[in-house]
Amino acid sequence: MPVRNPASSSVGFRTLTSCAAAVIVLWGVRQLSSVIAPAFLALTLTIAVSPLRDRLKGWAAAFVPLTVILLVLCALGGAVVVAAARFAGLVPQYADQYRRLLSSAGRVLHDIGVDRSQIRKALSGVDPDRLVQAAQSLLSGLTGTVSAVLITVLVLYGMSLDAAVLQRATGALTTERPGLVTALRGFARDTCAYLMVCTVFGLIVALLDTAVLALLGVPLPLLWGLLSFITNYIPNVGFIIGLAPPAVLALLDSGVATMLWVIAAYCVLNFLIQSVVQPKYAGRSARLSTTVTMLSLLVWTWALGALGAVLAVPLSSFARAVLLDADPTTAWASPFVAGHDERSGEKPR
Structure with a gap:
């Protein structure tokens, strides 16, 4: 008769309990969004x-x-x-x-x-x-x-x-809770770095989009440039949200050809910068993998609405600091969230 391993049963029970607690907390966050x-x-x-x-x-x-x-x-x-x-x-x-x-x-x-x-x-x-x-x-x-x-x-x-x-x-608290202090300071440092990266790339994207839309004669290019800057804080899919309004307005104002030029310009500029170049710097600064970033966008948008999409990365970085980095018993999961092992010095690809 096989012998049950108490340790594995304990780990499974803790995992199930943690998942249930996470669902309850997220539901409460949504109610108080x-x-x-x-x-x-x-x-x-x-x-x-x-x-x-x-x-x-x-x-x-x-x-x-x-x-x-x-x-x-x-x-x-x-x-x-x-x-x-x-x-x-x-x-x-x-x-x-x-x-x-x-x-x-x-x-x-x-x-x-x-x-x-x-x-x-x-x-x-x-x-x-x-x-x-x-x-x-x-x-x-x-x-x-x-x-x-x-x-x-x-x-x-x-x-x-x-x-x-x-x-x-x-x-x-450094002496009594060194893990918590280190985690919170890491969260603050990562948040500053992430916001700096998003702001710099957002300004670049906004200026390029405004210039292209002005050249194409699309109405309100400054508005769409501002929208591009704001949606740049939404990871991975922000440029799609920023593309839809000027593309539709270009179609109504000047026809299909102008709309196609707008789509092409956004795909070249915004997709290249926001979805290829920026995530390498933003993900590294926030210490979150691409998969975790995408899941964060879905979860926090569901819980907090539009503002949750903008704050998805800082929110997940805070959750990582409090739930993983601050506790030595859960710190082993940090490389899975970051997408690389920070202890070995390996950088994300």
């Missing part, structure tokens, strides 16, 4: 300006980084509101082109053998007026972010005042 998402955004921004805070003393260490963050948020928010207002005023002009495009699509489908009744049934659910309604409701939808902005600013203010105290408290 309206608070957790802006709070973690505030934490990420506070960490992003930590190199500036380290160079300052006294009250300046608290208020100068906070002022920098608020100025950047105000600039981005103002640009988004102005661009969205222009977009909402522009889209209704293309309602007739949208109807003609649907009619042309119906004729093409009929020519290749699709029954007219099936075409009418398929197009009956595509109401051209919805395009106009969506544009008109865009600005009103922005008001729904006011609560998230307020939470972010309030938490930012508190974290800026407490940053120096928390830094000293963390240093005092």
